[in-house]
Amino acid sequence: MRRLALALALFVLVLAALSACAGTRADEGRDAMLQVQGAQFFRQPMPAAEDGPKIVSATVTARARAGVAQQACAGDLERAATAIAIGLASDVGYWVVPAGPPLTAAPTSPTFDAVFSLAANAPPGRYDVVLRAVDAEGRFGPATLRPLEIAVAVRPEGRxxxxxxxxxxxxxxxxxxxxxxxxxxxxxxxxxxxxxxxxxxxxxxxxxxxxxxxxxxxxxxxxxxxxxxxxxxxxxxxxxxxxxxxxxxxxxxxxxxxxxxxxxxxxxxxxxxxxxxxxxxxxxxxxxxxxxxxxxxxxxxxx
Structure with missing residues (x-):
């Protein structure tokens, strides 16, 4: 519990540091195609530097319709990670979610378990979900990409x-x-x-x-x-x-x-x-x- 509390405290510091760098107030990201529950939105590209921790494993819902909520995104991070950044490669910004405690099977790897939704006006097509681990000093690790297909909504058939x-x-x-x-x-x-x-x-x-x-x-x-x-x-x-x-x-x-x-x-x-x-x-x-x-x-x- 102490380790988790420390991780959450560090996450708050990371958000403060990133917000200060961006020079903006809190942004709800309502116009983003991908939206993450309980996360902080940053209206800017992810940093180019990749000297932070890596993502060990990541699983993301591969296909969903525009407007659909409750899509899963979960995995494991390297030990130094305190948060994860999530976004679509072509979107207006990205989201940061605090890391969770390690699982028993991997006691040194923080975890992440995020839930995202797709905007109702998101154009159908194939996209890349970009995932990057973040440490307590705000350093981003290398990107892990997962494919996501936004499917066309089907209109009911009838006379x-x-x-x-x-x-x-x-x-x-x-x-x-x-x-x-x-x-x-x-x-x-x-x-x-x-x-x-x-x-x-x-x-x-x-x-x-x-x-x-x-x-x-x-x-x-x-x-x-x-x-x-x-x-x-x-x-x-x-x-x-x-x-x-x-x-x-x-x-x-x-x-x-x-x-x-x-x-x-x-x-x-x-x-x-x-x-x-x-x-x-x-x-x-x-x-x-x-x-x-x-x-x-x-x-x-x-x-």
Whole structure:
């Protein structure tokens, strides 16, 4: 425990020294493509000198979609290391995470176990994750590179797809009102309405399909990396007017939440809108009828 406390104390000194060299205040790195939980961000390239400790081993998630959180990055460092620097080779900066205590199997090697996420707007492609050990004097060791492929997000397939997407930690909710008056949202996720008991026996051959909401993204501010919701009809949707709204349940600490709504019928765009949710939008009811109007659509049946 004493060794760990000393390592953490040294890490604080390292951050102070690096911040002083950079001449900047704390930066949250919100525009970085790769973001590391519980780490300090530095908006600058990693130092060119490589006279610090080395990385003994490193494992990094090799493939993920943009906007997805909870990606793993772990390994072992040389004995002199007190922290590790992590970043994408082409990013706007890098992150520094304190080293953890050694494992029993390698009692002289500090460890690291970081969790990172990828920004929702990160372009798909192949990147290099750059890892460098750092000692108590702020000296960086040689770089270890690990490949990372940012995959293209896949849009749900269906005859009619109405989508909401946003780029922040906020908890937004998609509401779609059908021509029949049925409202699909997180508390009523399907178009199908079970008849009341007074209606008598239910016909087992009656259709039970229709529009379905695929997820409640970032529910209660628990980040799921999706930041999107879709109502999808895999078969012919009802004809008539559709009303699409966006409800702001919580900004989850974000100052605002820019959002985009799009509707596709048989793969062709029939409507789109964008807006920005603010703190004021969170102060209203979050049930049926909630949210600001984004789109009104007239859908005609196509066989």
């Amino acid at each position: 009619l797809v109405i989508s909401l997407a946003w780029d922040s930690a906020a908890d937004l909710d998609l509401h779609v009102v059908l021509p029949t008056g049925i409202e699909i949202f997180k508390r009523n996720r399907t178009e199908y309405q079970r008849p009341p008991p007074s209606a008598g026996p239910v016909d087992p051959n009656a259709p039970t399909d229709g529009g379905v909401l695929d997820r409640d993204s970032n529910a209660m501010c628990v980040q799921d990396g999706q930041r999107s919701e879709n109502v999808v009809w895999t078969e012919t949707p009802p004809s008539g007017r559709y009303i699409v709204r966006v409800d702001t349940f919580s900004l989850c600490g974000a100052p605002s939440a820019p959002w985009r709504v799009e509707a596709l019928l048989d793969g062709k765009r029939i409507g789109a809108a964008q807006g920005t949710s603010t703190e004021l939008d969170t102060h209203f009811d979050h049930n049926r009828g909630a949210g600001v109007l984004a789109l009104e659509l007239d859908v005609r049946e196509r066989e």
